[in-house]
């Protein structure tokens with residue numbers, strides 16, 4: 001075990017000794033973040049093809065034991081804040097750990113057969129194990145076309161891979177703050193990016209940190225995938241956060257920072273502390289704060305959610321007394337946004353997708369294909385942008401799209417052989433594992 005791994009296991013043990021406090025949300029979050037450190041160390045071992053230290057597996061096992069103890073009933077767990085109790089749905093956290101442990105138990109001599117991974121994941125498919133196999137076969141032939149489009153005669157002309165995160169590469173989780181990526185997902189994505197792409201990037205709506213994608217992923221954050229948050233307005237490049245804040249005034253950025261501080265104080269006070277774990281929690285994006293106000297299960301009493309939103313407006317008034325900088329946008333039933341006024345056009349993922357290529361001195365243009373993965377309407381502009389720049393090379397893989405999104409994607413790409421629909425991120429992960437295995441057998 002390296003020093004890093006030893007520290008990770010030791011700090012976990014320290015936290016887990018305060019098990020009695022795990023009913024408190026702050027301990028609960030810290031406990032899971034500490035477990036995620038162990039997951040990252042395990043991913044590193046697997047990618048380096050070295051044995052996974054037993055202590056790290058123990059961290060995962062004891063986390064699962066804790067999450068499924070008598071305080072969790074039907075995936076619902078009662079939690080405490082300083083003044084109140086509330087309920088969290090921790091199904092995604094539990095299922096992720098179950099899959100990881102089952103898959104890790106099948107690891108032999110530093111490797112895992114793709115068929116073993118498929119056996120485990122098939123049972124978790126949202127429709128049926130048979131449907132999993134059917135989608136997996138289709139996804140594999142789709143990805144074979146993608147991989148074989150590489151042009152070895154042109155130096156490093158492998159295709160591009162640009163993907164959304166939530167709902168596409170990661171199953172949805174009730175609370176953003178503990179939406180943690182499992183190990184198998186990170187291993188499959190890293191292998192795919194490394195072997196088959198010249199540039200692979202994650203483009204998510206959430207922020208990079210605080211918590212953000214860099215805190216929640218189990219992938220190494222410095223490659224082989226490039227991470228971006230806030231719809232491609234912030235990037236993690238060479239160990240630095242690079243921000244694209246054109247169109248947002250200095251006052252806007254300053255007001256958002258102060259607003260975030262105000263929210264930090266608000267969440268430490270009494271009844272509102274649970275909102276750190278309600279849906280989106282508090283996400284500081286480049287041009288806005290996104291605030292969760294209700295869970296998908298409707299766990300938050302309506303009156304409490306109302307009072308919280310009133311408090312948010314009150315904090316906005318403190319920061320921006322003349323209503324000149326910040327706008328309150330009640331976006332959905334589950335979240336509201338505090339947005340800094342911006343001049344110029346509205347930023348969407350199409351801007352982000354072009355920026356990713358530019359940032360790396362590359363482009364979406366031919367020669368070479370571009371695979372865009374997503375699950376919602378906000379991902380369709382990425383496909384449109386790729387189509388615009390590379391009409392013959394755009395490919396799209398969408399996870400559980402609605403009928404309307406299916407039609408849009410097919411219409412944009414204009415060639416059904418370059419479109420693939422699957423029902424779960426796991427189908428992509430298993431397909432990537434199969435392709436990697438075939439490649440290593442050929443090498």
Ligand SMILES: [Mg+2]
Nearest residue numbers: 164166167375
């Ligand atoms: Mg999504």
